[in-house]
Amino acid sequence: MSVTTPAGFEASGIAAGLKASGRSDLALVVNRGPLQAAAAVFTSNRAQANPIIWSRQVIGDGVVSAVVLNSGGANCFTGAEGFQTTHATAEAVATALGVSAGDVLVCSTGLIGDQLDRAKLLAGVDAAAAALDARGGPDAAAAIMTTDTVPKVASHRADGWSIGGMAKGAGMLAPGLATMLVVVTTDAVLDSAQLDAALRAATRVSFDRLDSDGCMSTNDQVTLLASGASGVSPEFAEFAVALTAVCADLAEQLQSDAEGASHDIRIEVIGAASEDDAVEVGRSVARNNLFKAAVFGNDPNWGRVLAAIGTTSAEFDPYDVDVSMNGVRVCSAGAPDRPRDEVDLSPRAVHVLIDLKSGESAATILTNDLTHDYVHENSAYAS
Amino acid sequence: MSVTTPAGFEASGIAAGLKASGRSDLALVVNRGPLQAAAAVFTSNRAQANPIIWSRQVIGDGVVSAVVLNSGGANCFTGAEGFQTTHATAEAVATALGVSAGDVLVCSTGLIGDQLDRAKLLAGVDAAAAALDARGGPDAAAAIMTTDTVPKVASHRADGWSIGGMAKGAGMLAPGLATMLVVVTTDAVLDSAQLDAALRAATRVSFDRLDSDGCMSTNDQVTLLASGASGVSPEFAEFAVALTAVCADLAEQLQSDAEGASHDIRIEVIGAASEDDAVEVGRSVARNNLFKAAVFGNDPNWGRVLAAIGTTSAEFDPYDVDVSMNGVRVCSAGAPDRPRDEVDLSPRAVHVLIDLKSGESAATILTNDLTHDYVHENSAYAS
Known part of the structure; x- marks a missing residue:
């Protein structure tokens, strides 16, 4: 019931000390392959956080080895220093995993306009890499929570392949996505173009139709990773329907946990x-x-x-x-x-x-x- | 300091029994001339209340003898019965004043979707006509209040002529106006085309830039009446500047009394x-x-x-x-x-x-x- 439900993925969630509460605040999701195909959609807000600026470049070639996500700070409107922090985070993940920094997506959520503590973040990356586990999905889902009261995970099992996902987001839920960080994984065999088409179709009728408070975040990102570890190539339509169901499930969980809501x-x-x-x-x-x-x-x-x-x-x-x-x-x-x-x-x-x-x-x-x-x-x- | 500040106007405000609280809920503003020139702007909401539908027709020829305003019900989405109530209200005013119903503007504010009590309303019109007074502006301003905590009036005195106004509105303040009922009077000599140009210029930078809660009403109406009783024809530019100042004053009063606001x-x-x-x-x-x-x-x-x-x-x-x-x-x-x-x-x-x-x-x-x-x-x- 999480990003580690599909074969080929490991995940972890640890406390890097970014949150004053001391709760876990750094998540890592790693695609062990054999495929490393990916697609992502981003906030349509013109004010884009540093991790969005970075990740838009990374996704260009459709190859992603890992996604690192932090709560405790949005790293948005933090200038050149903030962008360097995002870059350094990706480099630290790359070093720890032996992959290219250009294949590491970065997601952040929290207050806009404050610098992240770079030293804590980089030390946290090492700790998260050391904690990676094929059953680490729930820890990762917990580490991306901000004002969420419960972690959000979903999954779908088909004939020989599966989809798993996690999401955070309780405020700023709005069109074109909203401080919503979502990672969805699959062990099906699909290329990045297929993933992109399926992801855009799924988000259009799920996350894009959740409008909790009309406010659009600077940090939204929904990522889909395929490991191909099942060796199964599903029909595209079958996969797209299943992905849409997982995204709709996560969207409804976001709605149910929206900040302060009673209906x-x-x-x-x-x-x-x-x-x-x-x-x-x-x-x-x-x-x-x-x-x-x-x-x-x-x-x-x-x-x-x-x-x-x-x-x-x-x-x-x-x-x-x-x-x-x-x-x-x-x-x-x-x-x-x-x-x-x-x-x-x-x-x-x-x-x-x-x-x-x-x-x-x-x-x-x-x-x-x-x-x-x-x-x-x-x-x-x-x- | 009200719609009866300029010469040539009488007004009243009485309790017709439309409000459960028993407070005054019906206002009448009458232009005794010699001119009966007028202009009005209306909500840009496509869902328009019956008094808006009526008043749009009345303002067509730029001649208005009186404005009748009720709180205690918006008379919106009330079907044919609701429109007949608006029509009957204008007819009652016309009969009481000896003018044409086609020269009587009607404004309503309150809950959408409930029928007004027509019998109470028509009896109230007679009472309001009997109470008309050249110092009745404050009573009229009180009778149009809904969740307003204070009446809103403003005025401007120039060399030989003046402008006076009243407004209500505390919720639904938004662009293209919002449950905002405003009547502004002047004893300056101006024709309806001049009034229309001045009113559109004034509302564009005053009421239209007040956006308390982003919600646009079905009942907004801002009316400007000229009696010509001063015999003075001001320069258009001077009048337009003074009118804008009165509208801006009223808009700031609406902001200060917006529902529940603390800033x-x-x-x-x-x-x-x-x-x-x-x-x-x-x-x-x-x-x-x-x-x-x-x-x-x-x-x-x-x-x-x-x-x-x-x-x-x-x-x-x-x-x-x-x-x-x-x-x-x-x-x-x-x-x-x-x-x-x-x-x-x-x-x-x-x-x-x-x-x-x-x-x-x-x-x-x-x-x-x-x-x-x-x-x-x-x-x-x-x-």
Whole structure:
């Protein structure tokens, strides 16, 4: 149930001393081959952390030997010194493993604008390399946690091959990814072009549709590594479906552990003229603070859903939209239908169904409510 | 200091029984002329309340005799019955005043999706007409309050003419206006085309740059009425500057009374390649929940400012941006400058200065922090 589920991978997670709490904060995932094929997707934020700048270069040739990930600092907006720290980290991993630094991805998460303690980080790399283990996946998943309350891992076993993954992220979950670090591994035999195609297809309908708080991180990275150790070459479609399921599983775990959330909200948009329209409408509702605060208060305030839809450019008639909340049709054709007090929002899971009546396309966006605990966690994060 | 400051206007505010609290909830502003010139701007939300649909028709000919405003219900997404209520309200005002219903603007604010009590509303119109007074401006300003804690009025006195205004709005303050109802009056002699040009110029740099919580209302309306009672025709430029000052004053009052806010944040963007770029950057920061929660916690987390800027399409180099908070340069050229603990965010007023170093344009966006009280107020609004 982790990145070491597939054959050919080792992982570790140790405490390098980057976190004041003393908890583990450095993870290493190593691909022992025989293949070292890889693909990755990165934040679409133009403000990109040093590890993103580095990793974009590394992934260019589709060959990755290892991924090193630290919590306790984002290493973003830290200038030349910060970039040198990222570079030195990759070099240290390369030396410890006997690989090329140009095949080492680096991921960081934590506060923006503070320098990482380079000496602690490099000593930590040696400790992480020494701790590598074919059952080390859970340790790695624990070491990348920041405000996460539980580690997130997922896996899929097929006929002779498997996929495993880990993720972190609880705040800044937003479109184009969000402080989300994800490593997914497989022992299937696939080349980097196949991995890239499968990963982009999977993230588009999983992590990219999770929009917990509308904020986009500077450090997001989702990496897919293939060892080929199973010797099995699955059908591409079969692999892509399985990868999408693993990514969707991890995305739902991220939603369930979002900072301070008390509701997991599924916004399902149907009857859209295009999938883009459905995504735009779902995301607009997902980012409406008034709607999110209402859900926190178990208040089925569907007017805020319609007000949010009205800010989009999607094709629809505002006076011919239906909205249901947890199975109760509260709005039909833009007018009140069932009484709002029939809606029970006390369960953690909330389902909002929006029918735009303008076509055959659909999309689902996952988000959370806006709570006192969200405000509390995010007003005290740097201190 | 209100809509009855200029000559030629009468106003009133009474309790029609629309609010469960029994507080005043119906305001009437009447232009006694000799001119009845008017202009108005409306929400850009595609989901438009019934009074917006009505008022857009009324303003077409630039002639307005009266504005009737109710709190206690938005009359939005209430179907044909709701539109008939708006129409009946205008007819009742017309009958009471001996004017045409086609010259009566209607504004509503409150919960979306509930029918207004038409009988109470129409009886209230008669009571409001009976209470009209040349010193009734403050009563009208009180009657349009919803979650506002104080009424908002402003005025400007020039040589022989004046401007007066009132506003309500504390939640849903956002671009393209937001549940913001504003009535501004003047006794200057101006035609409706001049009023329209001056009002659009004024709102563009005042109400349109107030973005308290990123949510856009279905009911926003800003109305400008001219009675010509002073007999003075000011220079257009002089009038436009004075009107902008009154609108800016009201916008700052809205910011100061925003729901649950504990900080008033001025985001000043300079060095932009265009004014549009400056507005886009300022708005992106203003809508970033993580930044807003940090300010609530008096935490100068400037990394969240840069992360928000990075999501825009504005012209800038993410690694050559300067950011100051309350006078302390915390980030220079995308790297840490002064220690963040030098920044004192304990005052209510917070100034964020962002230099994009890409041109000569600038803009300032006003917003608020994200607080426990904001979540509390908006999680319990419908109940």
